[in-house]
Amino acid sequence: MGRRALLAIVGAVIMLLGGLLAHFTQTSGGIRIEDVRFTGEKGNRMSALVYVPPNATEQTPAPGILAVHGYLNSRETQGDFAIEFARRGYVVVALDQAGHGYSDPPAFGYGFGGPDGLAYLRSLPFVDKNNIGLEGHSMGGWTVLAAAAAMPDAYKALVLEGSSTGAPFAKEGDPSWPRNLAVVFSKYDEFAGLMWGSPKPTALGSTPKIQAVFGVQEPIEIGKVYGDIGQGTARILQQPAVTHPGDHISHEAIGYAVDWFGQTLDGGTPLRSDDQIWLRREIGTGAALVGFVVLLLGTFDLLLGLPAFAALRSGATGAAVAEPQPGRRTLAAFWMTVLIPPITYYPAFMLGEVLLPASAIFRQTFTSQVMVWAIINLIITLALLRWSPRSFERRGVVLPSLAIALAVVAVGYVAVWLADAALKIDLRFWFFALKLPSMVQFKAYLLYVLPFTAFFVVSLHMLHRNFSAPGTPAVRHYAVTVLALVLGFAILEAIQYGHLWLTGELINPIANNPPLVPLSTIVGLNFLPVFTAVGFISTFTWQRTGSSLPGALISGLLVTWYLTVGTATHYA
Known part of the structure; x- marks a missing residue:
């Protein structure tokens, strides 16, 4: 029991230190x-x-800033x-948009x-009402513009x-509105066409829309202040070299915002714009997220040693699964596992948008689109199952597998709750994040968890039939399963961002729906860390049980949690 507890202890320590x-x-x-909750004008929380x-x-009183995240994110x-x-003396309200995080749905409402x-x-x-700044990323920009339109005299800079x-979704700008505007728009931003009508991000300063906001008819010079801060007509365009x-993780982008508020708001504590410490937070919460996965693996190992789960242990070695034979069939299976998921990705998202708009049953549009993709791949996997190596599934493991999966995820939930309660953090790196669900999100979870779990049960069963065998060296085993799950999306994202870097545009395989491609491409980045974790969890649990089922159930429960708390709820 002591040896089995070691991995769980290591995971807990990593979480704590991070x-x-x-x-x-x-x-x-x-x-x-x-951590605050307050009531909006229409009774919304x-x-x-x-x-x-x-x-x-x-x-x-100190100057105040309203800071708002973008679509499918949260206040953290x-x-x-x-x-x-805050280090510069500003009071900051980091808001959950409507329908995001713990704010009442619907998204786009209120x-x-x-x-x-x-x-x-x-x-x-304790806020100086004469020195208010507004800052928003992506759809968060439209959020603060809505605030500026509703209360035009309530802020100084944006x-x-x-x-x-x-x-x-936002009011059209002009040379006098909004007040003292800084536009920070990256050189590789995926939404240049949607936001400013620019074919490429680097051509942004030459588009009529932004020139109208700046009150000029010639290309805008990067870093030059136009207009007058005292009159509220100041304008500046900055373009950091990121996407x-x-x-969110750019010293340039954050520095430009800090610098602009330093010029336009009075008060606060002067610090250089390049004096930034936020990266330590990213490292800490990122380490905590890795520690969380290690804790889950250790918890599984610890529980497996209990008498209640002896039936799962009995097949950890031996001929529970026929050994895959190397050769063309295995190579073909590998590349089909790699390529089919990304090939079906954009069509599935387009189909999901048509078939499953937000409703009283499935309230989260993007979760529904991922679900459509999962169901399509589940059906394809079932059709291909007959050509995979024969396996002899162990009997009598369904109930203990379900019990141990629920117990493992319950321990994970407690760990996330403790991190939130004691340290005011979620588990994240960049926009890959796991946090406690709201009641609205938990209700969504209960509806989405069955199809996602079915997908993992079938797909991981196929994966281990093809690539897992007793006695396989651990490093090779983990490498093959993780690569099979992750490589396809890594290739997809590399192609898209390589094309963006070379040409200034993403490849658009979906006609007549330009916003869907950049959104789904960014969402697709989530598959890289999520499927890496799934690969480790499923391989770890298979090696100890000889069954794909425990890892599939844990993955279904966890990934549904990750999806439903990390997106928007579109139906109230």
């Missing part, structure tokens, strides 16, 4: 973080993290911006939650990170 690093980074210099620097008191995604704003967020920021007694004024989601 969590402490993240916690002390985001509270550096005496910053206090409050809103959620935010409030970062309060020590200089902000009722006697000495703006944490790196919030840390740097002005995205922007007016409610700004009203809440202004209600805080930063759009990877966002735009105007269609499809759209890359803004």
Whole structure:
């Protein structure tokens, strides 16, 4: 039992050390973080993290910033911006948009939650109401623009990170609105066409739409201030060398926002724009996320040693599965496993958008689209199963597999709860994140978990029939299963981002729906860490049980959790 507990202890220690690093980074210099819920104008519940620097008191109010994440993210995604704003003496309200995180659905409702967020920021007694800044990434930009439109005299400056004024969801801008605007739009942003009507991000300054906002008719010079800060007409365009989601982990992108508020807001604590510590938080929460997976593996190993799960242990060695024979069939199976999922990816998303719009049953549009992809691949796998090597599935393992999967995920839930309660963190690196579900998200989870779990049961059964055998060297075993799961999406993303880097545009295989391609391409990045974790979990559990079922059930429960808490709820 002692040896079996070691891996769980290692995972818990990694989580703790990473969590402490993240916690002390985001509270550096005496910053206090409050997890708040407040009621919007229409009775809707809103959620935010409030970062309060020590200089902000009722006697000495500090400047305030409303910081808002983009589509399919949550308030913690703006944490790196919030840390740097708060270190400079600004009170930061990092808002959950409507329908995201812990704010009431629907997404796109209530002005995205922007007016409610700004009203809440202004209600805080330790905030200087004459020095308010607004910052939003992507759809978060439209959120703060909605706030600026609803309360035109309630702020002094605004930063759009990877966002735009105007269609499809924001008020059109002009040389006098919004006030003191910084446009931070990356050189490799996937949404240049949608946001500004620009064929390429690097041609942004030459498009009529942004020139109208700047009040000029010639190409905009990067880094030049147009207009007058005192009159509220100042404009600046900055272009860091990252992608759209890359803004979140870019010293350039964060530095430009910090610098603009330093020029346009009074008060605060002057620091150089390149004096940034947020990366330590990313390292900490990223380590905690890795530690979480290690903790789950250790928990499985620990539980497997209990008498209640003896039936699972009995087939850990021996001829539970016929050994795959190397040769053309195995090579063909590998490449089919690699290539079919990415080939079906964009068509499945397009089909999901048509067949499963948000409804009272399936309330999350993007989760439904991933589900359609999973069901298509489940059907293809079932059709191909007859050509995979014969296996002799162990009997009597269904109930113990389900029990151990539920127990493992329950331990994981407790670990995430403790991280949230004690350290005010979720488990994340960049926008890959796992956090506690809201009640709305938990209800969605109960509906999505069955199809996703069925997908993993079938696909991992096929995977291990093809590539797992007793006595296979561990390094080779893990490498083959992880590569089979991840390589296809790695190739897809490499092709797309290589094309973007070379030409300034993504390849668009879907006609008449330009927004779907960049959105689904960014969502596709999630498959890389998620399927890496699935590969490790399924291989670890197969090696100890000789069955694909325990790992498949754990994967189904975990991945559904990851998906339903990390997206938007579109139906109230």
